[in-house]
Amino acid sequence: MLKTNKDKLIRQSVLGEITSPLGGVNPYRISPDGTAAIYPGVGGITYNLRIGEMAGGLFADHVEPGVSISNFTKFAGQDGPNRALNLFSCVGNIAKVISGEAKGETGRVTGKHGGIEHVLIDFEPAVLEELAIGDKIQIKACGCGLQIEDSLVKTMNLDPALLDAIPLGPLEDGRLEVPVTHRIPARIMGSGIGSSHSQSGDYDIQLFDEATIKEFGLDDLRLGDFVAIIDADASFGRIFKTGGVVIGIVVHSNCHTAGHGPGVMVAMSSAEGLIAPKIDPQANLKEYFKKL
Numbered sequence: 001m002l003k004t005n006k007d008k009l010i011r012q013s014v015l016g017e018i019t020s021p022l023g024g025v026n027p028y029r030i031s032p033d034g035t036a037a038i039y040p041g042v043g044g045i046t047y048n049l050r051i052g053e054m055a056g057g058l059f060a061d062h063v064e065p066g067v068s069i070s071n072f073t074k075f076a077g078q079d080g081p082n083r084a085l086n087l088f089s090c091v092g093n094i095a096k097v098i099s100g101e102a103k104g105e106t107g108r109v110t111g112k113h114g115g116i117e118h119v120l121i122d123f124e125p126a127v128l129e130e131l132a133i134g135d136k137i138q139i140k141a142c143g144c145g146l147q148i149e150d151s152l153v154k155t156m157n158l159d160p161a162l163l164d165a166i167p168l169g170p171l172e173d174g175r176l177e178v179p180v181t182h183r184i185p186a187r188i189m190g191s192g193i194g195s196s197h198s199q200s201g202d203y204d205i206q207l208f209d210e211a212t213i214k215e216f217g218l219d220d221l222r223l224g225d226f227v228a229i230i231d232a233d234a235s236f237g238r239i240f241k242t243g244g245v246v247i248g249i250v251v252h253s254n255c256h257t258a259g260h261g262p263g264v265m266v267a268m269s270s271a272e273g274l275i276a277p278k279i280d281p282q283a284n285l286k287e288y289f290k291k292l
Contacts, residue, residue: 016069090143092159111251114201
């Protein structure tokens with residue numbers, strides 16, 4: 001277990017409510033090959049898709065596993081409360097239902113989805129059955145500012161307890177060994193790249209090139225997988241950076257729209273390449289949550 005500054009971090013409540021799925025006047029999504037279809041997408045309570053399950057091979061587009069929440073409160077006419085929910089919620093944080101039939105039940109944050117600005121939460125199936133759109137969920141947000149001592153690797157969006165549960169290892173050359181299920185070339189990162197910060201939201205792995213999918217074994221990506229993006233940096237904004245390494249968590253399903261794909265929320269980053277990814281098929285939130 002590496003030393004961190006967790007004793008200095010603030011633990012503070014943020015609040016959201018379960019969102020409704022959305023539909024548009026023109027509901028079709030058009031793929032790069034010109035195929036049009038109407039797919040289930042973001043929001044709501046997804047009963048049959050959770051962390052640990054496949055991110056691809058579904059009749060779905062941007063579907064979020066488990067429960068999706070937002071804060072619709074306006075402060076001075078702005079969406080500051082929802083920005084706080086998305087900035088300060090961290091993966092692994094405890095989320096408690098505070099209204100509705102499932103009041104008192106708890107789950108854990110699994111990720112954040114940019115653009116729609118949702119925070120995603122995993123609950124046991126029996127709890128999902130009791131939840132309803134509009135139920136309020138309060139999160140004990142902690143993890144903003146988390147840092148591994150004596151390391152230049154930047155850490156973000158992780159609960160300190162989750163970081164402790166990941167089998168990290170300092171190497172003699174100063175790099176940090178991090179277990180991942182896949183290595184992703186930065187050249188196929190799409191929507192979300194160029195964001196001015198990485199403390200909320202995600203960016204997508206484009207899975208439209210069959211040769212790249214085969215080369216890197218990307219056809220079995222799972223929700224909750226920890227992955228390494230090679231030649232990238234997301235210490236601040238998300239960019240291509242030769243030699244840099246980003247560690248992310250797969251947060252939503254594959255997509256059919258050009259430039260999109262399974263979403264990856266940033267968990268660690270090193271512009272200097274001080275992260276050594278180690279392939280481990282068990283590097284998934286489903287496994288790590290068992291230790292919390």
